[in-house]
Amino acid sequence: MPDHHARRVRRDQAVHAAVVQGLLDPEETPVAAFVDLAGIADSARELLAAWPDRVDVLHAFAAKANPLVPVLALLRGHGLGCEVSSPGELAQARAAGFPAERLVLDSPAKSRRELVDALSGGIALNIDNFEELERVERLVAAGLPARRVGVRINPQVGIGSIEAMSTAGPTTKFGIALADPGNRERLLRVYAARPWLRWVHVHVGSQGIPLELNAEGVAEAVAFAREVNAVRPGQVEGIDVGGGLPVDFTRDEDTPTFADHVAALREAAPELFSGAFKVVTEYGRSVMAKNGFIASRVEYTKYTGGRAIALTHAGAQVAARTVFAPDAWPLRVLAYDRHGLPSTAELEVQDVAGPCCFAGDLTARERKLPKLETEDVVVVPDTGAYYFSSPFQYNSLPMPPVFGFEVSGGSGSGTGSGSGSGSEADSVTFRVLRAAESLDEVVARSGTL
Ligand SMILES: *Cc1c(COP(=O)(O)O)cnc(C)c1O
Numbered sequence: 229m230p231d232h233h234a235r236r237v238r239r240d241q242a243v244h245a246a247v248v249q250g251l252l253d254p255e256e257t258p259v260a261a262f263v264d265l266a267g268i269a270d271s272a273r274e275l276l277a278a279w280p281d282r283v284d285v286l287h288a289f290a291a292k293a294n295p296l297v298p299v300l301a302l303l304r305g306h307g308l309g310c311e312v313s314s315p316g317e318l319a320q321a322r323a324a325g326f327p328a329e330r331l332v333l334d335s336p337a338k339s340r341r342e343l344v345d346a347l348s349g350g351i352a353l354n355i356d357n358f359e360e361l362e363r364v365e366r367l368v369a370a371g372l373p374a375r376r377v378g379v380r381i382n383p384q385v386g387i388g389s390i391e392a393m394s395t396a397g398p399t400t401k402f403g404i405a406l407a408d409p410g411n412r413e414r415l416l417r418v419y420a421a422r423p424w425l426r427w428v429h430v431h432v433g434s435q436g437i438p439l440e441l442n443a444e445g446v447a448e449a450v451a452f453a454r455e456v457n458a459v460r461p462g463q464v465e466g467i468d469v470g471g472g473l474p475v476d477f478t479r480d481e482d483t484p485t486f487a488d489h490v491a492a493l494r495e496a497a498p499e500l501f502s503g504a505f506k507v508v509t510e511y512g513r514s515v516m517a518k519n520g521f522i523a524s525r526v527e528y529t530k531y532t533g534g535r536a537i538a539l540t541h542a543g544a545q546v547a548a549r550t551v552f553a554p555d556a557w558p559l560r561v562l563a564y565d566r567h568g569l570p571s572t573a574e575l576e577v578q579d580v581a582g583p584c585c586f587a588g589d590l591t592a593r594e595r596k597l598p599k600l601e602t603e604d605v606v607v608v609p610d611t612g613a614y615y616f617s618s619p620f621q622y623n624s625l626p627m628p629p630v631f632g633f634e635v636s637g638g639s640g641s642g643t644g645s646g647s648g649s650g651s652e653a654d655s656v657t658f659r660v661l662r663a664a665e666s667l668d669e670v671v672a673r674s675g676t677l
Contacts, residue, residue: 232480235267235518240570242633243523243607245656247568251631252523254603259524259541261616261630263299263661267519271482272306275511278486283500285507288332290471291317293512293613294520296630298661300324303515311471311510315342318351332468332508334380334429336402343367352376352508354429354468356403361418368424378427378468379415381406383448390436390556396445402431406448419456423463427508428453431470435513436556439484442472443496450497453505466506469493473514477559477610482518486511513613520612522546522628523564526604527583536578538600542608543582543589545625546616551582551589561591563598564605571598580606584623624674626665631658 242262246252251260279285288309291300295317300310301324309330310321321331328350333342336356340363346353347367355361355377368374382403387394395402406412419425432445446469453464473489476482494501524542531537544551550559561580563571576599580592591608600606608615619627636655 236480238264238635241635241656243564244568245653248653254525259628261522261628263632264519265632265634268302271515275486276307278490282503283507287509289515290510290512291321294516294617295320296617296661297323347372350375354378354380356380374424377425378429380429381449383430383445385441385444388433388437393435394433396432427466427468428464429468432472434472435474437472439489439492443492446493447497450499468508471510471512473511475513475517516613517610522608522611522616524606526600526602529600529602536576537581538578539581540606541583543584544622545620547591548620559608562607563600566603568605573598624670626670629664630662632661633658
């Protein structure tokens, strides 16, 4: 079982230590992001333990969830691979030291150059559509090796609670739609004529997809692979089951767990566990979301029309999804005092606003929280995936620094949440994973005269 309590205690210790050690200086660094390095190790361990040893499985972390090179390098060190979807992500994964055999390239719009790079480098590749298939075929005919090439199917099993995150709807843009008239037969002929097509890929969606729907999509991929293999035994050697294990943003617990996902897959697609197929997974959010948080000082507070508003430095530039689609992507906001200790102020209904110049730049609306005061610290937890690691450049706000932290001396066994002394603050060590962007760098990315 994952230790949520220990992770929460580490978070409290890190917030306090960050304040004591000057990492959240109101003048110099009013906003910063933090990554729980022990939490990453725990998550990787749970993921590896959830899959039975019998199955030859590569867990290819979806780089888009957190493409920071030191984070990718840590995950590599913990035994994971990496799934990339663009030349930039591939460059980041290479910089993090992933060897070709632990990389997987997916993308619905791979250029010819990306395909040549992947094939010649021996990187696994999943084809999205029939036109891409022809393009890859020409490259293979021209002599490029096809070491691990698959096709992404769209099992068309339906959408989840967030349409934009659902990739197996009847008209979704990804993959070859298996249930469209004629497609299944056409794809079976395609595999039969191309023995180098040895994988089947499916990814049912990210967040908002029930486990059963995810598993139903994977079962479709397995069924298709078995159909190919019925005619040409052993041709399909592996199933890439994608990612999409949802994260509960309302509390610290990890639910569902990797083991819950494996149980759902076992139920829907037992052949996946027979040892007959290799497996690739592409978990992203579930590996990193709970291992990162954003912290910001409160710069000002005010009342407008009776509404208490706290103005902070954490808004759309670090939490774009939540700000633009607050109903789909609610986040918790936690209140700490100016010393970085959990706030004990009286509860009040407040808006927590970011620094961007548009009215909707709020991380929380009408939320009952301890009354925030200037220089207090607000923490936005569960933001280790898809938040500060993919910043938005609006208002030319610089990217905040990202610090990895470790707590020495038995993390989680201390005096409980946050009643930290100075010496406790010394037991937290930070290292820079991404330096704060300077204003010179902001100007440098703003075009040339
Ligand atoms: C985004 C994505 C993932 C990761 O999804 P999570 O919800 O972060 O687990 C995996 N595979 C593909 C193809 C993706 O597009």
